[in-house]
Amino acid sequence: MDLDAVRTFVAAADAGQFQDAATPLSITQQAVSKRIAALEKDLQVRLFNRTARGAQLTIDGQTFLPHARELLRVEARADASVRPGRRALRVDVHSRRIAPAVLLQDFHRAHPRIELDVVTLDADVHAAMAAVEAGAVDATFHAVPIPARHLPDGIRTARVIDEHHELLVGPRHALAHARTVTPAQLAAHRIWMPGMAPGTEWADYYDELAAAFGLTIDLVGPVFGNEALLAEIADSAELATFAGERTRYLWPDSYDLRRIPVRGPAPIYPMSLIWRDDNPHPALATLRDHLDSRRVRSPDTEVWLPTWVS
Structure with a gap:
């Protein structure tokens, strides 16, 4: 159905005269007549009775009018759903528990009028970058172990998060009462991270961390989810x-789990915002400015970063 013809029909119905409908539509009276005639032909009914006093709706015209108005409302909503600045800013945070989700919630509090569509793509940096490139999301958060010269054309990144590590242990663990632990101290303990997919940027990061400090990172075991992982750790010595550091976990008080900062040096997991430089959504620039202003530079004089961080 020709929506211009529908729009013209509604304008003529409201005005009661084809000439009066032509002016706000910026077309001639003849064009109004042609559009309505084409719509009547398409619908196979007569919508107006033309008289010397103007145009009066027929019974079919009266029946069609509320549906015509709804068609125009749907058209306006469809247009607004994708037009930059009107649709929600779509951002991937990978997981709603980790630092990007925390920062995005902080952004929402600071800019409550900006609509957000927060998604969690099950993707590594390459797949998430492809989603940005394809326009499936406006932005994503990931560690980026790729040199800038090897990024796809039009893709931009900015490091916005330096995430500290904490050791999570149960009350019977040997380090449960430590205020801080060093990576060297952890060499004698089993770090359990089941289900970490090889080839992802986070697996590469932990491989390099383990090699740098002689850590044992155990990936063995089925993945039953975070709740099961926390229960196992709470019950283990x-x-x-x-x-x-900003990952959000919830567990029963009876678990008595301890979060112990890792320092001396402090391993840092670096995460970047990834976006397309030709993305016109105005909220994207606001998000980038917000993240830059909130970025916490590590107060530690001694930090450890993977070799691919410049």
Whole structure:
């Protein structure tokens, strides 16, 4: 159905005269007549009775009018759903528990009028970057172990998160009462991180971290979810795992889990915002400025970063 003809029909119905409908539409009276005639032909009914006093809706015209108005409302909503600045900014945070989700919630509090569509793509940096490139999301957060010269054309990145590590242990673990731990101290303990997919940027990061400090990172075991992982650690005197400083976990008080900062040096997991430089959504620039202003530079004089961080 020709929506211009529908728009013209509604304008003529409201005006009661074809000439009066022509002016706000910026077309001639003849064009109004042609559009309505074409619509009547398409619908196979007469919508107006033309008289010397103007145009009066027929019974079919009266029946069609509310549906015509709804068609125009749907058209306006469809247009607004994708037009930059009107649709929600679509951002991938990979997981709603980790630092990017925390920062995005902080952004929402600071800019409550900006609509957000927060998604969690099950993707490594390459797949997430492809989603940005294809326009499936406006932005994503990932560690980027790729040199800038090897990024796809039009893809931009900016490091916005330096996430500290914490050791997560149960009350019977040997390090449960430590205020901080060093990577060297962890060499004698089993760090359990089941299900970490090889070839991902986070697997590469932990491989390099383990090699740098002689850590044993155990990937063995089925993945039953975070709740099961926390229950196992709470009940064990040997198991421990890493958690980001801003990662949000909830567990029963009876678990008595401990989060112990890792320092001396402090391993840092670097994450970047990834976007397309030709993305016109105005909220994207606002998000980038917000993240840059909130970026916490590590106060530690001694930090450890993977070799691919410049």
